[in-house]
Every structure is written in C-alpha cells, then in structure tokens.
Amino acid sequence: MQALQDKASEWSGVPTSDAFAVDDSNLFHKLGLQSFVNLSTNFYNSRVYDDEEEWFRSIFANSKKEDAIQNQYEFLAQRMGGPPLYSQRRGHPALIARHGPFAVTREAAERWLHHMEQAMNSTREIDEESRIKIMNFLRHTAYFLVAGVGELKNQNQEMHPCRHGAGAHHPCKNF
Numbered sequence: 001m002q003a004l005q006d007k008a009s010e011w012s013g014v015p016t017s018d019a020f021a022v023d024d025s026n027l028f029h030k031l032g033l034q035s036f037v038n039l040s041t042n043f044y045n046s047r048v049y050d051d052e053e054e055w056f057r058s059i060f061a062n063s064k065k066e067d068a069i070q071n072q073y074e075f076l077a078q079r080m081g082g083p084p085l086y087s088q089r090r091g092h093p094a095l096i097a098r099h100g101p102f103a104v105t106r107e108a109a110e111r112w113l114h115h116m117e118q119a120m121n122s123t124r125e126i127d128e129e130s131r132i133k134i135m136n137f138l139r140h141t142a143y144f145l146v147a148g149v150g151e152l153k154n155q156n157q158e159m160h161p162c163r164h165g166a167g168a169h170h171p172c173k174n175f
Contacts, residue, residue: 008144011106019140022133028082033073035125036080040073042123047115056111059103080134095145104149109142 009016028036044065051057060068074086075093086093116138120131 004144004147007147008140011146012139012143014136014140016140018136020137022080022137025133026081027130027133028077028080031080031126031130033077033082035123036073036076036082037069038125039119039123040069040076043072043116043119044069047119048112051111051115053111055103056108059108076134079137095141095148104145106143106146109146113139113142 005016008014009019012019044060048060048068049057049065071086074089078084078086078093113135117135120126120135126134
C-alpha cells in the first residue's frame with residue numbers, strides 16, 4: 001500500500017502530507033452535505049456525461065448518472081468527516097477494486113481532475129482553502145487509483161496468462 005501512496009505522490013505532484021490535509025479539519029462540518037451534493041451534481045451533469053471525448057464518456061457508459069452522483073457525494077461527505085453514508089449503502093469504498101474494471105489511465109485521471117476542478121471552482125459553497133485541500137486529496141487519489149488499478153491488472157494477467165499467442169491483435173492484448 002505504501003508503494004502505491006509513493007507512486008501517487010510522485011505521479012500527482014502532491015506530497016502525502018498535502019493529500020491527507022483533509023484529515024486536519026472536518027470539511028464536512030464546515031461545508032455541509034449540500035455542498036458535496038452540488039459539487040457531484042455539477043461534476044457529472046455539466047461535465048463528465050457531456051464530455052466531448054467519446055473515450056472518456058465511455059468509461060461512465062454503464063453507470064446511471066444519478067447513481068454516480070450519489071456514490072460520489074456520499075463518498076466525499078464520508079471521507080471529509082461526515083457520516084458513513086457511502087459505507088452504509090455500498091460497503092467499504094475499496095476504491096481500487098471498484099475502479100478495476102475501468103480504463104483508469106493517467107490520461108483519464110487528468111481528464112477527470114480537469115472536470116472536477118471546474119466543478120469545484122463553480123461550486124460557490126466551497127471556499128478556497130477547502131477547495132485546495134479537496135483537490136490535493138483528489139489529485140493524489142486519482143493517481144493512487146492509476147497505480148493501484150494498473151497493479152491489479154498486472155496481477156490478473158500473471159494469474160491468467162494469455163494463451164492466444166503473441167500477435168499484435170490477440171484477444172488478451174487489452175486485458
């Protein structure tokens with residue numbers, strides 16, 4: 001786990017101490033649940049599901065927008081010091097496992113972060129200091145997922161090696 005945190009810090013440019021500065025204060029009590037609902041609604045309604053890049057929209061194609069919004073605001077509220085809404089409904093966040101089926105690449109992480117920063121900047125209830133803390137946490141977490149999902153996929157390939165040959169178009173190429 002520490003190796004993934006180290007990669008996340010290196011790749012995101014956010015030191016672990018800055019990423020987890022969200023733990024120094026209770027941002028949920030400061031901002032309230034509605035701030036996280038507004039942020040997540042803005043993020044998905046106005047940005048992710050309307051992204052001009054088909055490859056990025058396709059990552060979310062099998063998710064209902066309403067579920068994506070609820071999952072995100074419940075996770076953020078819980079992680080920022082609020083009640084365990086996400087865990088009560090969905091169990092442990094297990095971010096790497098939950099994101100394993102998706103194309104969690106550096107390019108996707110940057111696109112996701114771009115939309116989140118825009119959503120954050122247009123959510124007036126979130127003050128600048130909180131915005132910086134949350135974005136540092138999210139940037140670090142995005143790259144933690146890039147590293148973790150990549151490692152998970154590598155482990156799966158080692159457990160289930162391709163038996164189709166080594167051609168450029170073999171079925172396991174994009175496992």
